[in-house]
Ligand SMILES: [Zn+2]
């Protein structure tokens with residue numbers, strides 16, 4: 001199936017540099033896939049990691065999006081959608097459980113599949129989740145990271161009632177709110193008082209002083225830094241679980257013998273269930289409206305990705321239509 005136009009505006013990432021290209025070929029749609037006109041895209045730590053060579057990605061980045069289906073099956077046409085970003089081979093044993101762990105998977109804007117920082121993207125219709133009218137575009141653009149945040153609940157020890165979240169970026173806030181929505185007593189540790197206040201308005205205890213923090217049976221690392229990870233490890237109680245949400249550049253050094261002595265678990269945690277996230281947004285169980293600001297243009301995305309402009313909002317949004 002042909003796209004409505006042959007070329008489009010898109011951000012192209014190659015060799016650590018991102019640039020706006022006005023003549024990128026529009027996606028061609030495979031059978032069973034939909035063409036989505038992108039409305040908003042969120043930028044996250046993973047996108048910035050791609051700039052430094054993470055996953056060896058070359059192409060159009062962007063994986064947190066909301067858009068509108070403009071070509072595909074009748075039942076999807078015109079629907080506002082978010083999506084699971086993992087596309088498995090569909091034939092292997094892993095795909096029998098979840099495409100998230102298919103070794104041959106493609107991942108939107110991260111691994112062998114062009115992403116959302118463009119006018120159009122394409123994904124299998126089976127990956128799409130419709131967004132109800134009551135969830136606005138800005139909130140819907142956070143559905144993908146919120147799904148990842150809610151996935152923490154799946155790995156929490158069954159008897160844990162308290163949790164400490166390290167890292168005061170958007171993901172840290174989403175994880176703290178996800179845990180709070182499941183009745184955890186949550187504390188957040190970060191280095192920026194101005195970012196932590198977004199948690200305080202949600203009734204989440206915060207501190208910039210790690211010495212104030214008790215050890216907890218559930219600790220989540222959303223810092224994105226080796227120092228943050230080591231601090232998070234130091235605050236885990238014996239028998240506790242550390243959930244890693246940050247993808248770190250290779251070569252993180254830390255002393256793991258404490259984990260052996262205390263018999264702790266480390267759990268890596270990546271993508272979650274988009275339907276669960278959309279339901280949480282629709283029901284107002286997790287509120288995200290304060291994390292985003294005015295959307296920027298596709299050209300401005302270049303500066304956000306390269307950290308040339310540091311947005312004051314926690315989650316920078318890009319509108320590829322502008
Ligand atoms: Zn992300």
Ligand SMILES: [Zn+2]
Pocket residue numbers: 088089090091092093094095102103104105
């Ligand atoms: Zn597979």
